[in-house]
Amino acid sequence: MARQRSVLNGLVLIxxxxxxxxxxxxxxxxxxxxVDVVREATNKVMExxxxxxxxxxxxxxxxxxxxxxxxxxxxxLDYIGRYVLGPHWRHATPEQKARFRKAFASYVINxxxxxxxxxxxxxxxxxxxxxxxxxxRIVRVSTVVRRKNAEPVSIDYRLHRKDGKWxxxxxxxxxxxxxxxxxxxxxxxxxxxxxxxxxxxLEEKNAAFDQGSATR
Numbered sequence: 001m002a003r004q005r006s007v008l009n010g011l012v013l014i015x016x017x018x019x020x021x022x023x024x025x026x027x028x029x030x031x032x033x034x035v036d037v038v039r040e041a042t043n044k045v046m047e048x049x050x051x052x053x054x055x056x057x058x059x060x061x062x063x064x065x066x067x068x069x070x071x072x073x074x075x076x077l078d079y080i081g082r083y084v085l086g087p088h089w090r091h092a093t094p095e096q097k098a099r100f101r102k103a104f105a106s107y108v109i110n111x112x113x114x115x116x117x118x119x120x121x122x123x124x125x126x127x128x129x130x131x132x133x134x135x136x137r138i139v140r141v142s143t144v145v146r147r148k149n150a151e152p153v154s155i156d157y158r159l160h161r162k163d164g165k166w167x168x169x170x171x172x173x174x175x176x177x178x179x180x181x182x183x184x185x186x187x188x189x190x191x192x193x194x195x196x197x198x199x200x201x202l203e204e205k206n207a208a209f210d211q212g213s214a215t216r
Contacts, residue, residue, distance in 0.1 A: 034159045034166045035129040038141045042124045053120040061210070064109055076160065076167040077101045083169075084182045088190050096195055103202035104182075110209040122147045137161055138169070 032040070049056070056062060081101045082089045089097070127142040138160040145153045158170040171178045189198045 032166075033129065034139045034141050034157075035126060037159070037166050038143065038157055039126040042126065042143070046122065046124065049120050064209075074168055075105075076162060076169050077105060079160070079162075079167075079169050080104075080179055083179050084186055085190075085195070086183055086187055088187070088195055092195055096199065099199050099203075100195070103199050103206060106206045107202045108178075110206055119145075119147065139166075140172075 078101070081097060081104065084104065085092065085100065092100070123146045125144045125146070127144065129141070138158060141157045141159065143155050143157070145155055154174055156172040157168060158172065159166045160169050161167075169179070186198055189201070
């Protein structure tokens with residue numbers, strides 16, 4: 001369990017790396033491969049994390065504000081929202097879908113935001129692309145995250161091409177899929193209490209995080 005918690009605590013690092021805007025476009029304006037997107041994004045976010053580590057450690061909400069501003073540029077929230085809610089997505093109203101996307105994105109960021117501070121010393125190795133990766137619509141890019149005095153963690157990104165851009169649709173950490181994990185958890189909650197209660201709970205947890213940050 002401790003190993004699994006450590007692995008999941010690294011998710012926000014990976015998500016932020018792929019959320020970082022501006023790193024996916026080459027100077028020439030040509031589309032980069034998903035492997036290049038991951039490599040550049042990871043380098044950018046690690047530089048920022050190291051440069052502002054003390055500031056973020058003092059006030060984690062500052063890091064959350066930065067992440068929230070850029071979150072939609074590298075993640076296909078519609079795809080993830082549909083998958084995570086599974087069959088419940090079809091029965092949700094437009095208002096429920098919009099509330100869920102917003103609450104879910106904030107919840108993931110808030111859940112792992114403080115853990116990210118511990119990853120300032122991490123080094124991320126992006127592995128060579130698999131054969132034929134550039135020709136696929138959905139691709140998997142593998143990385144290894146290394147920290148001092150810790151076991152390496154393997155992290156894979158699943159990206160798909162949409163409107164000419166590579167967007168994240170899943171993160172797989174040591175074999176644990178982010179969207180499958182949440183699909184199971186949220187599916188059980190919806191069956192017990194309904195989708196509105198699930199969204200309410202996510203919003204309540206986000207509000208509690210905001211309150212905690214405000215009183216630090």
